[in-house]
Amino acid sequence: xxxxALSDILLNIFYVMVGLMMILTMIYTLKDKKHKxxxxxxxxxxxxxVIFIFGQFIPAEVVGGLxxxxxxxxxxxxxxMGTIKQLDNTFSRVKAEKIGLKIFLPSxxxxxVALAIAQFTHISGVAAIGISAVAALILTLIITRxxxxxxxxxSDRMLQSVSSTAILPQLLAALxxxxxxxxxxxxxxxxxxxxxxxGNIWLGITAYCVGMALFTAIMGNAFAAFTVITVGxxxxxxxxxxxxxIVASALAMTAGFCGTLMxxxxxxxxxxxxALLEIEDKNAVIKVQSVxxxxxxxxxxxxxxxxAF
Numbered sequence: 001x002x003x004x005a006l007s008d009i010l011l012n013i014f015y016v017m018v019g020l021m022m023i024l025t026m027i028y029t030l031k032d033k034k035h036k037x038x039x040x041x042x043x044x045x046x047x048x049x050v051i052f053i054f055g056q057f058i059p060a061e062v063v064g065g066l067x068x069x070x071x072x073x074x075x076x077x078x079x080x081m082g083t084i085k086q087l088d089n090t091f092s093r094v095k096a097e098k099i100g101l102k103i104f105l106p107s108x109x110x111x112x113v114a115l116a117i118a119q120f121t122h123i124s125g126v127a128a129i130g131i132s133a134v135a136a137l138i139l140t141l142i143i144t145r146x147x148x149x150x151x152x153x154x155s156d157r158m159l160q161s162v163s164s165t166a167i168l169p170q171l172l173a174a175l176x177x178x179x180x181x182x183x184x185x186x187x188x189x190x191x192x193x194x195x196x197x198x199g200n201i202w203l204g205i206t207a208y209c210v211g212m213a214l215f216t217a218i219m220g221n222a223f224a225a226f227t228v229i230t231v232g233x234x235x236x237x238x239x240x241x242x243x244x245x246i247v248a249s250a251l252a253m254t255a256g257f258c259g260t261l262m263x264x265x266x267x268x269x270x271x272x273x274x275a276l277l278e279i280e281d282k283n284a285v286i287k288v289q290s291v292x293x294x295x296x297x298x299x300x301x302x303x304x305x306x307x308a309f
Contacts, residue, residue, distance in 0.1 A: 007124035011054065014130035019052030024152060025159045032082040033213030040078025043160070048167060052159035067171075074164035081160045084252075085153060095144065102143050149205050165271055168220060172265070176224025181233065197236060201309065202301075204237030209300045212252050213259035213293075218263025222256030229256075238308070248308040255300040262286055262291035 026045040030036050047066050055063060073079055096103070113132035117123050123131070141151070159166060188211070195205045211233050215225035226249075234252060239245050260266045263286070270285045281287075 003122040004124075007127040010130060011124065014127070015052045015055070019049040021152070021155055021159065021167070022046075022049035022052065028156050029082050029160075035080075035082035035122050037078045037080050038082065040073050040076075041080055041160075042080065043080045046165065069159075070164070070167070079164045081163060084157045084160060090222045099143060105143065106140045107134045109139050124133075162271075168265070172219050172221040172224045176219060176221065176227055179224075179253050180227045184228050185234070186232065188228065189236055191244070192233055192237065199241065201241050201243075202305065204241055205243075205304045206301050206309075208233045208238050208248070208252055209255040209297060209304065212256035213262075216256040216259030217263040217265065220263055222253055222260055225256050225259070226253060238304075243253040243304070243308040248304055251300055251304045251308065255297055258293040258297040258300070261289040 019074065022045045026042045026049065029035055029042040029045065032038055035041065047070050051058070051063055051066055059064075070079075101135075110129070110132045113135045114125075114128045117128035117131060118125055137151070140146075141148070192207055192211075196207060208229065211229045212222065212225055215229050216222045230249065234248065238248050255276045260269055264270055264283065270289075271282070273279075273285050274282055280283075
């Protein structure tokens with residue numbers, strides 16, 4: 001079996017695992033008699049589970065139709081959090097004091113295992129993240145000594161807290177591909193060419209970095225913005241002016257992440273913490289991050305100039 005086939009198999013296994021978790025959330029929702037929109041919420045998670053588990057076997061047109069259905073459910077406010085088992089604060093505090101800094105080890109495992117797989121194997125990056133997530137989950141079970149049922153319950157709590165925004169990253173990535181196919185990059189290039197003098201590297205870099213941040217803020221996803229902005233600005237105004245494509249592309253991505261820090265569209269980064277921590281101000285995380293994001297974005301411009309040229 002070649003590496004690509006193995007990567008695809010692993011990726012499908014991880015999709016199935018995610019889908020099964022969504023099915024459990026659907027079941028929990030249906031059992032919740034106090035849930036005011038339990039049928040709409042259960043339908044949302046059930047449809048999403050079907051897409052994750054059987055998506056490769058379902059025609060694209062059918063998947064598109066299912067996505068429209070869950071969008072309608074969300075648009076009519078039919079996807080809401082049900083009755084969630086609340087954590088005991090005393091128990092949580094005692095466990096936190098006992099575990100201490102070891103609680104951060106699973107997060108580090110995700111990064112280091114994924115990096116090791118990327119460096120020493122040819123397994124795809126997405127599959128590597130899945131493997132590292134499973135490794136982190138196993139380590140979490142060992143450190144906390146919790147049961148699998150507790151993991152399932154807490155995963156359900158997180159899914160219901162995030163609600164319909166859980167699918168936002170996938171939708172935004174698809175939107176980026178759609179924009180590229182529609183020629184949005186060419187339109188942006190034509191617009192920028194009327195503003196930036198030919199051969200002005202500093203302005204080209206500034207437009208590339210700021211464009212990545214702004215478009216990421218609109219899209220909510222730097223990966224979705226990267227293709228469009230690189231085609232429209234990066235290639236003609238940076239790469240073709242002598243910039244190293246590898247260095248400039250890497251810095252453009254991190255410039256895009258500065259936009260991620262400043263937008264509610266990046267739900268998994270900025271909306272999820274607010275929901276899980278039950279913060280009243282929905283933009284609290286964004287307000288704190290924005291100052292740092294702007295400073296980091298400004299630093300990217302000279303970095304790209306001196307490192308890529």
